[in-house]
Amino acid sequence: MQMIQNSNTRPSVIEASGLRKSYGTLEVLKGLDLSLERGEVVALIGPSGSGKSTFIRCLNMMEIPTAGTIRFRQKSVGERFRDRGDEIGIGTLRRHVGMVFQHFNLFPHKTVLQNVTEGPIVVCRRPRREAEERAMDLLAQVGLAEKHSAYPNHLSGGQKQRVAIARALAMEPEVLLLDEVTSALDPELVGEVLSVIRGLADKGMTMAIVTHEMAFAADVASRVLFLDQGVIAETGTAEEVILNPQNPRLQGFVARFKN
Numbered sequence: 001m002q003m004i005q006n007s008n009t010r011p012s013v014i015e016a017s018g019l020r021k022s023y024g025t026l027e028v029l030k031g032l033d034l035s036l037e038r039g040e041v042v043a044l045i046g047p048s049g050s051g052k053s054t055f056i057r058c059l060n061m062m063e064i065p066t067a068g069t070i071r072f073r074q075k076s077v078g079e080r081f082r083d084r085g086d087e088i089g090i091g092t093l094r095r096h097v098g099m100v101f102q103h104f105n106l107f108p109h110k111t112v113l114q115n116v117t118e119g120p121i122v123v124c125r126r127p128r129r130e131a132e133e134r135a136m137d138l139l140a141q142v143g144l145a146e147k148h149s150a151y152p153n154h155l156s157g158g159q160k161q162r163v164a165i166a167r168a169l170a171m172e173p174e175v176l177l178l179d180e181v182t183s184a185l186d187p188e189l190v191g192e193v194l195s196v197i198r199g200l201a202d203k204g205m206t207m208a209i210v211t212h213e214m215a216f217a218a219d220v221a222s223r224v225l226f227l228d229q230g231v232i233a234e235t236g237t238a239e240e241v242i243l244n245p246q247n248p249r250l251q252g253f254v255a256r257f258k259n
Helices: 052-059 090-096 112-122 128-141 157-169 187-202 214-220 238-243 248-255
Strands: 012-023 026-037 041-045 067-072 097-100 175-179 206-210 223-228 231-236
Touching: 012 052, 026 052, 026 206, 026 231, 041 052, 041 214, 041 238, 052 097, 052 175, 052 206, 067 090, 090 097, 097 157, 112 128, 112 157, 128 157, 157 187, 187 206, 187 214, 214 238, 223 238, 223 248, 231 238, 231 248
Parallel strands: 041 206, 041 223, 097 175, 175 206
Antiparallel strands: 012 026, 012 067, 223 231
């Protein structure tokens, strides 16, 4: 298998090698490799059922791979929650590799501010005042400072997703994973979320993004990976993968999104 990585030689922040994931007899991932460097934005595209979401959930061990390895900061990630020797634990990985989900996963009984400060206070043991100041700065960045005292059920879908992004950023992650964060939104709300993500890319946030928004992927991604039937069928720049695809399956997939 060939390691899918960028052309320069900077060390990767997070790396997957030979990643496989099976559910019973169904093999969803069939030996995927990825090396993600600091400041890179990688878009994962492909048809439903191709393994995109499973792959990205494996990157921060929300799903435990059946085989293969995950490395973070050049150290192997183990299946234990805590660090052990030279092996990074799942807890450390998740503190530094944030995840934004398709369906928001906000705490419904907590305010917007409480949702954003929960991780820094409980997990990182930061003082409440410090966590709240940081949370308000992040909410201002995503355009929701005035909603700090609202509860999730009083927000639109786009607002909920922007809160979810602020919550992930509150942990000051080195890598941000986004799993189809616009697919549950009404079309008129998609733009506001993509605008926030584009701003993060402009600031140099390292991200892996599962998306069906082809124009957005072409705009922000350093690289695009096309997944098909559990393998990386094609990889390259947006120009190569989205605008000038060579793989017949990829050509058919991309054509569905053209006017």
